[in-house]
Amino acid sequence: MPEAIIxxxxxxxxxxxxxxxAPRLIVVAAVSAIAIAATAGTILLELASDHGGPDPGVQAxxxxxxxxxxxxxxxxxxxxxxxxxxxxxxxxxxxxxLLSSVSAANSNLLFTIxxxxxxxxxxxxxxxxxxxxxxxxxxxGERVLVGATYAVASLNVVGLMLSGFDPGNAFSVIExxxxxxxxLRLQLVAVSVLFLxxxxxxxxxxxxxxxxxxxxxxxxxxxxxxAFVMGAVLLLSLALEIPLDAFLTIQRTMFVVVGLAPFVxxxxxxxxxxxxxxxxxxxxELRSEPAPADLREPLSRALRDPTxxxxxxxxxxDTWADxxxxxxxxxxxxxxxxxxxxxxxxGHLAALIHDPSLxxxxxxxxxxxxxxxxxxxNGRLQVELKAKLQELxxxxxxxxxxxxRERKRLERNLHDGAQQRLIALSLELQRYAxxxxxxxxxxxxxxxARREIAVSxxxxxxxxxGLHPAVVTGHGxxxxxxxxxxxxxxxxxxxxxxxxxxxxxxxxxxxxxxxxSLANIGKHARATTVxxxxxxxxxxxxxxxxxxxxxxxxSERGTGxxxxxxxxxxxxxxxxxxxxxxxxxxxxxxxxxx
Amino acid sequence: MRxxxxxxxxxxxxxxxxxxxxxxxxxxxxxEDALELMRELSDHAVDVAIIDIRLPPTxxxxxxxxxxxxxxxxPGTAVLVLSQYVELGLAMKLLSDSAEGTGYLLKDRISDVxxxxxxxRRVADGGSAIDPQIVSTLLSRQRTDNPLDGLTQRxxxxxxxxxxxxxxxxxxxxxxxxxxxxxxxVSSIFGKLGLSSTGTESRRVLAVLLFLSG
Numbered sequence: 001m002p003e004a005i006i007x008x009x010x011x012x013x014x015x016x017x018x019x020x021x022a023p024r025l026i027v028v029a030a031v032s033a034i035a036i037a038a039t040a041g042t043i044l045l046e047l048a049s050d051h052g053g054p055d056p057g058v059q060a061x062x063x064x065x066x067x068x069x070x071x072x073x074x075x076x077x078x079x080x081x082x083x084x085x086x087x088x089x090x091x092x093x094x095x096x097x098l099l100s101s102v103s104a105a106n107s108n109l110l111f112t113i114x115x116x117x118x119x120x121x122x123x124x125x126x127x128x129x130x131x132x133x134x135x136x137x138x139x140x141g142e143r144v145l146v147g148a149t150y151a152v153a154s155l156n157v158v159g160l161m162l163s164g165f166d167p168g169n170a171f172s173v174i175e176x177x178x179x180x181x182x183x184l185r186l187q188l189v190a191v192s193v194l195f196l197x198x199x200x201x202x203x204x205x206x207x208x209x210x211x212x213x214x215x216x217x218x219x220x221x222x223x224x225x226x227a228f229v230m231g232a233v234l235l236l237s238l239a240l241e242i243p244l245d246a247f248l249t250i251q252r253t254m255f256v257v258v259g260l261a262p263f264v265x266x267x268x269x270x271x272x273x274x275x276x277x278x279x280x281x282x283x284x285e286l287r288s289e290p291a292p293a294d295l296r297e298p299l300s301r302a303l304r305d306p307t308x309x310x311x312x313x314x315x316x317x318d319t320w321a322d323x324x325x326x327x328x329x330x331x332x333x334x335x336x337x338x339x340x341x342x343x344x345x346x347g348h349l350a351a352l353i354h355d356p357s358l359x360x361x362x363x364x365x366x367x368x369x370x371x372x373x374x375x376x377x378n379g380r381l382q383v384e385l386k387a388k389l390q391e392l393x394x395x396x397x398x399x400x401x402x403x404x405r406e407r408k409r410l411e412r413n414l415h416d417g418a419q420q421r422l423i424a425l426s427l428e429l430q431r432y433a434x435x436x437x438x439x440x441x442x443x444x445x446x447x448x449a450r451r452e453i454a455v456s457x458x459x460x461x462x463x464x465x466g467l468h469p470a471v472v473t474g475h476g477x478x479x480x481x482x483x484x485x486x487x488x489x490x491x492x493x494x495x496x497x498x499x500x501x502x503x504x505x506x507x508x509x510x511x512x513x514x515x516x517s518l519a520n521i522g523k524h525a526r527a528t529t530v531x532x533x534x535x536x537x538x539x540x541x542x543x544x545x546x547x548x549x550x551x552x553x554x555s556e557r558g559t560g561x562x563x564x565x566x567x568x569x570x571x572x573x574x575x576x577x578x579x580x581x582x583x584x585x586x587x588x589x590x591x592x593x594x
Numbered sequence: 595m596r597x598x599x600x601x602x603x604x605x606x607x608x609x610x611x612x613x614x615x616x617x618x619x620x621x622x623x624x625x626e627d628a629l630e631l632m633r634e635l636s637d638h639a640v641d642v643a644i645i646d647i648r649l650p651p652t653x654x655x656x657x658x659x660x661x662x663x664x665x666x667x668x669p670g671t672a673v674l675v676l677s678q679y680v681e682l683g684l685a686m687k688l689l690s691d692s693a694e695g696t697g698y699l700l701k702d703r704i705s706d707v708x709x710x711x712x713x714x715r716r717v718a719d720g721g722s723a724i725d726p727q728i729v730s731t732l733l734s735r736q737r738t739d740n741p742l743d744g745l746t747q748r749x750x751x752x753x754x755x756x757x758x759x760x761x762x763x764x765x766x767x768x769x770x771x772x773x774x775x776x777x778x779x780v781s782s783i784f785g786k787l788g789l790s791s792t793g794t795e796s797r798r799v800l801a802v803l804l805f806l807s808g
Contacts, residue, residue: 412653420606427704431612434707454702461678461679464678470679471681474648474655474658475684479684482681486682486735487731528738529738
């Protein structure tokens with residue numbers, strides 16, 4: 001998140017987005033000149049001060065050390081990223097520090113003005129630190145915190161009116177210096193408490209970042225956190241009126257630390273230029289031959305977010321899909337993941353699903369999206385193909401499934417209908433014949449009719465079995481295969497190593513693999529033995545039918561094997577046939593049954 | 595002789611009940627599903643339960659499970675399972691360790707009243723009734739070295755009838771030969787197959803079936 005300003009900086013430099021105009025160079029030059037001149041002025045004032053502390057030279061240089069880096073770095077940030085108010089806040093921090101150091105002046109008015117801004121400088125620093133990197137405070141709570149600090153800091157004016165700081169100050173209205181001193185102590189304690197809250201906010205925010213921040217930004221945030229603590233300590237020690245030596249040590253240490261922050265900021269900007277080169281690397285990588293198969297890896301490198309995932313828009317299906325062509329839904333607002341949609345030619349192309357902290361870097365996301373454009377187009381085509389393949393496989397499975405259901409229904413109808421009726425009819429005829437004991441001719445006619453019915457029943461049984469092997473559904477693969485093996489025209493050895501029932505469609509497919517293979521062997525193989533093995537290997541049902549016949553089986557012979565392969569593949573399995581000439585035939589079907 | 599029926603087709607259930615009543619059986623329960631049958635069996639002592647293998651609610655193996663449960667819980671009640679197709683695998687499951695008082699027939703067989711009634715009586719008396727289709731599947735089964743090759747045509751006929759559960763007297767009647775001749779054939783067959791020909795007729799059935807299916 002705090003990296004945003006940095007990446008924004010380069011995009012602005014490239015002239016990609018200029019919603020807010022960058023300051024003209026003349027403005028930058030003028031502000032710089034004013035800052036230098038005014039700093040020089042305050043240095044002179046401090047050296048000549050009749051009420052400054054010891055070592056006015058050290059004090060003056062420390063003020064300059066604080067003022068100039070903030071003003072210049074602020075100008076730099078403002079120029080690079082005018083839409084962020086962070087630069088302006090830094091400039092303000094520099095100038096308010098400058099104003100507060102005017103209190104060293106011997107002139108009463110200047111002293112009074114400087115004193116009025118003394119604590120305000122603290123408030124501006126707090127504002128700037130918390131507003132990093134966008135220049136805007138993130139929440140209502142933060143705005144209240146900063147507002148309260150400004151308010152407490154401004155009470156210096158009231159202290160001055162009560163003749164505080166110096167009884168003869170320019171704002172003095174009534175003589176109540178003791179009241180003013182109490183007020184000042186209260187202000188100091190209040191601001192130091194507010195600073196400690198600022199520290200907590202900073203630390204909490206850092207802990208909440210979802211992805212690792214670049215090192216310079218991390219160091220910068222640490223500087224800000226440290227500055228909050230030191231500011232609080234400084235103000236408290238003022239309120240407690242500790243010895244001057246100790247106070248000066250704390251004050252100077254704090255000035256050094258706070259003054260270092262702009263330099264770290266420059267380092268962070270430099271690092272951001274490296275981030276830009278990450279986008280360049282991405283371009284190079286994506287254009288390499290062969291193009292990377294998985295775009296996620298280069299994208300997450302460029303975005304410095306290891307959690308990045310991709311979704312492609314498939315207009316034909318009106319859906320988002322993952323890399324394997326399976327439909328996915330994008331995270332919605334409020335979800336723990338964020339989405340950046342990449343468009344092309346007026347339509348969606350892909351979506352980057354990433355850590356929400358990247359939301360603050362829209363330009364980086366767009367730059368990465370643009371760089372990956374062609375590769376994403378390719379990726380989408382591949383995903384579209386995969387989706388089509390899945391659709392085909394799905395529809396094949398559905399067709400087989402529907403056929404299976406229909407055959408099962410017909411078998412059931414035959415079983416419950418025609419077959420039962422014919423048996424009942426035959427029974428009735430028999431009873432009728434018994435009553436006609438005296439008429440041998442009629443009896444023999446009835447007997448002939450019953451034989452016809454028996455033949456019909458046999459035929460119906462064959463039809464029903466051809467429609468659906470009900471024994472598989474009713475009693476499992478093992479039981480069903482016993483009859484198949486016993487009925488084989490080539491001596492068959494059966495070995496079923498599964499006890500448990502499996503999915504009906506898997507069992508039926510396995511049954512057909514065996515029955516079709518045995519039929520083929522009987523017709524073509526000229527084999528002397530056949531072995532049927534049914535095993536379960538790692539959540540796959542494996543059915544193997546091996547004969548010792550002549551081999552060279554033509555897989556296109558009849559529709560049997562092709563139909564079997566369709567059935568097995570429709571269930572996500574695989575059917576293979578090894579049939580070396582003269583070396584027997586091995587049919588192996590594997591189907592997932594986890 | 596007390597009979598309980600479990601058959602979901604009204605047409606067949608009525609037909610069967612009438613047939614059995616006419617033949618002097620006492621049909622004490624006519625049930626639509628296995629649950630009802632089990633309830634009836636806990637209330638009445640029944641000599642034989644005639645069960646359709648495909649019963650509601652799923653029409654898969656309810657009938658078979660009921661038959662196995664009856665064999666376990668009511669040793670005095672014989673079971674005769676009827677089905678529109680007969681499966682060797684199911685026969686072996688049903689007989690698993692004893693063929694005593696157990697029958698497994700194609701449903702078509704009921705229309706041959708005298709044969710069927712004979713089978714019901716045999717089963718009720720502790721014998722067996724195995725559908726000829728199962729026996730012929732076993733006999734015609736292809737083997738690498740077939741021990742049945744050594745049997746004469748007559749011996750094969752006797753073996754077939756024996757495997758389906760007929761008594762020696764029944765076999766003699768079927769083949770129109772004397773019981774003594776049947777006994778001679780039986781001991782010759784057992785000798786050629788290397789089986790010991792002792793025990794009851796239903797033990798004999800199981801031994802032969804196991805031999806043929808092994």
